[in-house]
Amino acid sequence: MTDDSIYHVDGDLVPASEATVSVDDRGFRYGDAAFETMRAYGGTIFAWGDHLERLERTCEALSLAHGLDASDLRTRIDETLAANDLADASIRLSITRGVQPGKLTPQPEVDPTVVVYANPLPRGGLEGESVWDGPATVETVETRRVPDEALPAAAKTHNYLNGTLARAELEGDADEALMCDREGRLAEGATSNLWFVRDGEVHTPTTDGPVLPGITRRIVLELALEAGVPVREGRYEPADVLAADEAFLTNRTWELRPIATIDGHEIGGGPITARLSRLYDERVEHACYR
Incomplete structure (x- = not known):
């Protein structure tokens, strides 16, 4: 894990201290965004297919046609883990509707904002450690x-x-x-x-x-x-x-x-x-x- 975590923001790997999203982004203005929190165990995304399906259901519920395919999203996740030298981690993937005119009504044309970041968590499985201190x-x-x-x-x-x-x-x-x-x-x-x-x-x-x-x-x-x-x-x-x-x-x-x-x-x-x-x-x- 690097001293300054690396985020994946709109296709680019950037240090967390330099990662930014526009104040006009609808994810910031209205919470108009979908996300998934995942676990990587030994570099493998556990239940990736389930997370992908739920992400798509959320985007459908929001009428958020982001235009990104599964392989693109997975590549961004894998690149984030590699850039941070992480095998066991918590990962958050967010897709917002991006920057649009300052009106509540969403526009059909979407240029999404996509952010991925990861934080280290202990190894899971049979030899794993608990991430919580107690019940x-x-x-x-x-x-x-x-x-x-x-x-x-x-x-x-x-x-x-x-x-x-x-x-x-x-x-x-x-x-x-x-x-x-x-x-x-x-x-x-x-x-x-x-x-x-x-x-x-x-x-x-x-x-x-x-x-x-x-x-x-x-x-x-x-x-x-x-x-x-x-x-x-x-x-x-x-x-x-x-x-x-x-x-x-x-x-x-x-x-x-x-x-x-x-x-x-x-x-x-x-x-x-x-x-x-x-x-x-x-x-x-x-x-x-x-």
Whole structure:
């Protein structure tokens, strides 16, 4: 990793200290942009196809016809990793609608702004190290998850005000804000999907509500089903997770992170959380290090 990280900005590799985006860019003005956060393990982008598909779905939801093909985007990612001498890293790829006249209405002709940057993360898989210091401290917050009818939950856009407001409510050293929907049912964390275990069954809020269908979430669902672990996707009240035997969060950076407490109520991980985490590590090991 170089002392000054190298960013990939609109086709050029530049030091982070010199990387700039126009103040007239719609990604800056309006949050009019799509992004994906990925993990590189041993130089391999884990679940690249899934990230690419979700990026395209987000761009379709934004009517953002960027005109870039998958091989171009992947080349920019690979060049960024190489320029920073990184094999194990977190990567963020952003595509904005670019600079357009100062009007809210987007124009059909797009000259996109494309930015890629990467930060080092420990090795994953069976010999990997955790990227978190300990189980998460979680607080439920008053901020509600934006309804899917207002902002499509499945789209990963630069408009993260909902999560920002949720995290702003956190007190002390809490790690994650847990949001409910308008009816007060559990939705998701500001940057994570929620899971809990009760009587040997794994539960997670359904993506029929305002819940991002996380890629790590999908993989954990798949692993649980393959291992014969019962899984239910449903609509839950905050009291349901407080009565759980185990609970954990998932996202691309944390992978599976046990929940130590929710609103001061101790929960913790357990055998099912540990088993699923092990299976996830095995999947990463097989896909990226062998």
